[in-house]
Amino acid sequence: MKTRSKFATTTAAVVVALTVGLVPASAADERAADAPASEQVELDLSAEAAAIARDTGVPVSEVEQALLNVDRIDATHRLARTLLGGAFAGFWTEPATARMSVAAAGGVPPAVQARLVAVSEGLDLTFVAAVHPLRDLEAVVRVLPDDLGWHQAGVDPVANAVALEAHPGRGAQVAVEVAARFPNIPFTVNESEPVELAQLVPDTCVSRRNCTPVARGGVEIFFGPETTGPRPVCSSGFTGVRDGAHVVYTAGHCQGANVRVSHAGVTWGTMLVSRFSGDTDGAVFSQVAPWQPSNMAYWNDNVKTHRITARRVTADQYVGEASCKLGRTTGNTCGTITAVNRDIIVGGTLLTGQTFTNACALPGDSGGSVLRTSTAQGIVSGARFHFDEAGGAVCPRQAADRLMSYTPIRRIEARVGGVVRTTAP
Known part of the structure; x- marks a missing residue:
């Protein structure tokens, strides 16, 4: 057990775009290059740990x-x-460690320290005077x-301050105005360039782009009728x-309501139901034959049957918690939660109460x-991503520079209805 009273803190620049993409209809048929089907096995803890270590650099x-x-x-957090x-x-x-503060x-x-030490059962626990x-x-x-x-606002618990991301050239103005309105509240202001919606053209489950007929998370979906032109993906x-x-x-x-999903x-x-406002970026679509229900997600080409067995309580999330993402563009990427309950302006829309991680995500990964x-x-x-010389979207190389935002699943359930399946049908 250790006690400390203050931290040095840094605030990383935040450049965020919605991760929907546009893909030509013909791309949906270019599946010959996809990885071949392989033995379907369950994901074990060591495999997840290896993926997180790969993307974060943590041993x-x-x-x-x-x-x-x-x-x-x-239990200690609660x-x-x-x-x-x-x-x-x-x-x-x-x-991505068990060292708590x-x-x-x-x-x-x-007296509270003693109770928390008992519950933590020997894990490294630090108490901070804020x-x-x-x-x-x-x-x-x-x-x-x-x-x-500003285009992002939230609380940095490590710095015990309000953390703001301002548009380039507006940092000083934001700092002055916030200080005038809230003279007794500490805050940090960093300048960064927000990115608007990125438009990109780039069981027989073979790959994330050809995985039927058992329903699962982490695979590609298109919206609208079959067409030779670009479609949102x-x-x-x-x-x-x-x-x-x-x-x-x-x-x-x-996509909005009443649109075909394929x-x-x-x-x-x-x-x-589709909601992109307030505290939610979430939607739900129906499932018709021949699709079959499951509680699975596509982890990688070796583990296409990873089962979801629980739903995270929003208030239980914490900075430093391990987190992985499954999406059609970048597949399985991992990181840790870097901020909770953050407000962000993205694609011209203000979203409140979002969670940030440093996992890599690119256009097309939205909804993953x-x-x-x-x-x-x-x-x-x-x-957060940028474009290389060839015009392709790429994630920052360093975990500290990456940012992915998501809406907590319990909130999405509450806003659009239903509940995530956590048992096999």
């Missing part, structure tokens, strides 16, 4: 330690929020006018049940699965 032994102890980490009440100032782990305004009382409780900082974020020149997120019928979740910005030239269903092991965390919304 695989430390990632495995964090994954093995998720129950103790979650108990800290309960015992500290209004004084709670934040909880985080060092990325709990912050409270004025410090964590010794100045401002989390709820006070979040209250400031909720009332920030969106015309001040996204990814499926999770299968579910809504009003007694089989459904699939994806991102709301991908995969590999086969009609999958019709968009039922975000998960930790077999637990559904959310649906891919936006990402």
Whole structure:
């Protein structure tokens, strides 16, 4: 157990785009180059740990330690929020590890420290004396006018401050205006260029682009009628049940309601409800024959039958938590949660209460699965990327420079209806 009172902090630039793409209809038929079908096996913990270590640079032994102890980490997080009440100032782990920190305004009382140490059962636990409780900082974020020149706002629990991303050249102005309105609240302001919606033209389950007839998350989906022109393309997120019928979740910005959804030239269903506003970027579409229900997701070409068995509670998410993404463009990429409950302006739309990770995502990955092991965390919304000399979208090489945003899955369920399937049909 360790105690400390302050941290040095940095704020990374945020450049985010919606990760829907446009793909020529002919591209849907270019499946000969896809990876061949291989033996379908279940994903084990060591495979997930290896993927997270690959994308974050954290030693695989430390990632495995964090994954093995998720129950103790979650229990410590929940108990800290309960015992500290209004004084709670934040909880985080060092990325993809089991080393936890709990912050409270004025410090964590010794009696609370003892309870948390007992629950953590020997894991590395640090207590931090903060100045401002989390709820006070979040209250400031909720009332920030969106015309001040910022495109992302949230709370940085490590810095115990409101963190803002401003449009280039507006940082100083934003800092002055925020300081005038909230003189007693600490904040950081960083300048970055937001990216608008990127338009790109680039079981017999063979690949993410040819995977029928068992429904699953993490595969390619098209919208609209069959055509020779470009069509919007996204990814499926999770299968579910809504009003007694089989459904699939994806991102709301991908397409509106009453639009046909297809995969590999086969009609999958019709968009039922789509929401891209407020605190939600989520949608749900129907599932018709010949598609068959499942609780599976396409992890990679060797594991096409990874089963989803739980849904993450939004309030239980924390900075440093492991998180992976499954999508049609970049496949399986992993990272850790870097921010929770963040507001962001993306594609000209303000979304509140979003979660950020440093996993790689590109256009076409929108709507894909975000998960930790077999637990559904959310649906891919936006990402930071840039274009190479050939005009192709690429992710930043360093994990510290990557950003992917998602809406938590429990909120999407509440806003568009239904529930993610966590058992085999």
